[in-house]
Amino acid sequence: MQFNIRGMTEQFAVEILNWKYEAPYDFYNNDLSAENIRELLDQKYYSVVDEYGQLIGFFCIGSAAQVPIGHVYGVYLDDHIDIGLGMKPDLTGKGYGYSFFAYILQYIKETYTNKIVRLTVAKFNIRAIRLYEKLGFRRKTEFINHSTVFITMLKE
Template sequence: MELLIRNMNEKYAQEIICWQYEEPYDFYNNELSEESLREFLDNPYFAIMNEQEELIGFYCTGSAAQVPIGHDFNAYSEEYIDIGIGMKPTLTGKGFGTKFFSFIIKNIQQEYATPLRLTVAQFNKRAIFLYEKLGFVKELEFSTPTEFLTMLKNCKSDPF
């Protein structure tokens, strides 16, 4: 399956915001509102499409990929490119994550030479397993009260 990156637009953002994940991943569910729409349109979010131009996921970079309260724990004090991802709920847990996230990492690393950082909810063992498989290492834990974990990837530790 070929993957493509498209600039985020209102149509893609609305579709993503309406995605509904099953428990325990319902933590990632959103509600369509002007505020949630602005989040996707006013920040560096990108749509990931398959070769049929169907929306299958997204990624974001910078502060949009950070959990705001993490700053209180100095989770974002070092210079890294923060990345966040999301995959269409009907595609999660089906073994597609490695290809999906590898594609995103490769594209980000072509643009930036800085190491990468992501923040993940600690209950999301499936995602943590994927991130470790792709060379990320656990760095810092903090609670909001949801427990989060930051993970780092040095550009030179690329498993591709």
């Protein structure tokens, strides 16, 4: 599968907000609302499409990739590039994650040279954490928001 990065469009934002993941990943489900569409269009969100222009995932950078309560814990004080990502639900768990995220990381590396990349992941998401560790991320800090524990991970 080929990957290409595109700007976020309203059509892609609506598609992403309609994605439904199965438990326990339903934690990542969103509501389709004008406010959520606006966030995907106004923040630094990018779509990732295949060779046919079909949406397969997205990523975001900066504050859009941070869990707001993390600021209370001081986990975002260092000047790193924060990244968040998601893949179309019917493509998850099929072995595409490594090449998908490696492609995004290459883009980040070329765009933001000499920056440490940081991501925040829910601790229960063992599948994602394994992938991130395979790609060279190491665990840094844990913090809690309501009943969910989050982990920040760094790649230098």
